[in-house]
Amino acid sequence: MKLFDVYPLYEVTPVRAKDVYVYDNNDIEYLDLYGGHAVISIGHSHPHYVQKIKNQLDQLGFYSNAIKNPLQQQLADAIGEQSCLHDYELFLCSTGAEAIENALKLASFHTQRKKVIAFHNAFHGRTSAAVAVTDNLSINAPLNQQQEVTFLPYNNIDALEEALKTEAYCAVIFEAIQGVGGLDQPSEEFIFAMESLCEKYGSCLIADEVQSGFGRSGTFFAYQQHKINPHIITMAKGMGNGFPIGGILVHPQIKAKYGMLGTTFGGNHLACSASIAVLDVLKEERLQEKTKALEEHFGERAQQIPGVKKIKGRGLMLGLEFDFEVATLRKELIYTHHIFTGGSSNKKLIRILPPLTVKEKHFDLFFDALQLALTKLEAN
Numbered sequence: 001m002k003l004f005d006v007y008p009l010y011e012v013t014p015v016r017a018k019d020v021y022v023y024d025n026n027d028i029e030y031l032d033l034y035g036g037h038a039v040i041s042i043g044h045s046h047p048h049y050v051q052k053i054k055n056q057l058d059q060l061g062f063y064s065n066a067i068k069n070p071l072q073q074q075l076a077d078a079i080g081e082q083s084c085l086h087d088y089e090l091f092l093c094s095t096g097a098e099a100i101e102n103a104l105k106l107a108s109f110h111t112q113r114k115k116v117i118a119f120h121n122a123f124h125g126r127t128s129a130a131v132a133v134t135d136n137l138s139i140n141a142p143l144n145q146q147q148e149v150t151f152l153p154y155n156n157i158d159a160l161e162e163a164l165k166t167e168a169y170c171a172v173i174f175e176a177i178q179g180v181g182g183l184d185q186p187s188e189e190f191i192f193a194m195e196s197l198c199e200k201y202g203s204c205l206i207a208d209e210v211q212s213g214f215g216r217s218g219t220f221f222a223y224q225q226h227k228i229n230p231h232i233i234t235m236a237k238g239m240g241n242g243f244p245i246g247g248i249l250v251h252p253q254i255k256a257k258y259g260m261l262g263t264t265f266g267g268n269h270l271a272c273s274a275s276i277a278v279l280d281v282l283k284e285e286r287l288q289e290k291t292k293a294l295e296e297h298f299g300e301r302a303q304q305i306p307g308v309k310k311i312k313g314r315g316l317m318l319g320l321e322f323d324f325e326v327a328t329l330r331k332e333l334i335y336t337h338h339i340f341t342g343g344s345s346n347k348k349l350i351r352i353l354p355p356l357t358v359k360e361k362h363f364d365l366f367f368d369a370l371q372l373a374l375t376k377l378e379a380n
């Protein structure tokens with residue numbers, strides 16, 4: 001049987017990984033500054049994480065949401081402690097797109113409205129409502145285009161109010177730092193306006209933290225830099241360090257009702273154990289606090305590279321913008337220097353999404369390689 005061919009692949013076959021390094025089937029070591037798309041938070045195969053999942057598997061790997069699972073409460077308490085969002089309530093699922101689906105559905109239940117406001121360059125996933133609020137027609141099938149979505153630019157408060165005052169919108173969904181879209185951030189003024197206008201016109205504000213959450217941006221959630229209270233927060237990627245788990249945090253204003261949301265796999269024992277292990281390590285190794293110094297070091301080194309036009313992002317959700325498309329440069333980095341980096345819908349941007357255990361020395365390796373790669377490309 002052939003694989004359904006939807007992914008353009010690099011010619012690399014990783015077979016094992018440790019912390020910030022990935023090893024291929026020829027035992028070549030790659031520095032992972034992509035983190036499998038911002039997923040690896042506490043480093044590959046962290047011993048505490050591996051042990052916790054193994055222990056759980058020996059006890060009980062899975063049971064559905066028809067029984068009591070105390071690990072879900074343990075996870076909720078740990079997220080509450082580290083995010084300081086003690087009053088929010090947790091619903092668990094398995095992927096980022098599923099978190100978005102549940103967030104939008106909940107907003108629609110809560111407001112009894114259908115329309116959604118999303119933003120230019122937004123990426124929220126590939127399933128039904130998630131892809132409809134993603135600003136990329138090429139991945140949006142006719143079926144998904146039935147959803148009523150208005151795309152607005154960030155930072156246009158008048159346009160936002162014009163739309164919201166129709167009182168037809170169940171939600172405004174935003175990324176505090178755009179991921180796939182290329183690391184743009186709405187202004188603080190606009191973030192406050194989103195919060196107050198949603199309150200004024202009865203819409204829900206959804207912060208999509210699928211990529212930026214779990215400490216990656218320097219605060220537990222990226223939006224928390226701005227002291228707002230969204231109605232719903234979505235999370236996934238870094239939450240499980242590779243184990244598929246996602247979730248939403250729901251403001252106490254929104255009340256739960258049996259059957260309103262549900263899933264077979266979400267919040268299973270193994271997934272909860274994986275995420276609890278992630279939170280243990282984030283706390284124990286103070287990874288979130290360390291992102292600030294790493295971001296500064298990254299910025300200092302980036303400024304010394306003449307080809308870099310702009311340094312983007314925050315914490316360990318970073319990018320370098322050039323005045324040319326970076327596909328060839330990224331290939332040179334991976335095949336010659338053995339460094340994984342990320343791309344984005346902005347073709348001139350290299351994204352850096354390393355495990356949060358990355359060190360300054362790894363950035364030094366990257367910048368030395370980048371300089372060599374740029375010199376080689378210029379010479380050709």
Ligand SMILES: Cc1ncc(COP(=O)(O)O)c(C=O)c1O
Nearest residue numbers: 095096097123124125179210211
């Ligand atoms: C901000 C954001 N939201 C949602 C998603 C969808 O997550 P998943 O691929 O787990 O469905 C992504 C994935 O890249 C994302 O970056």
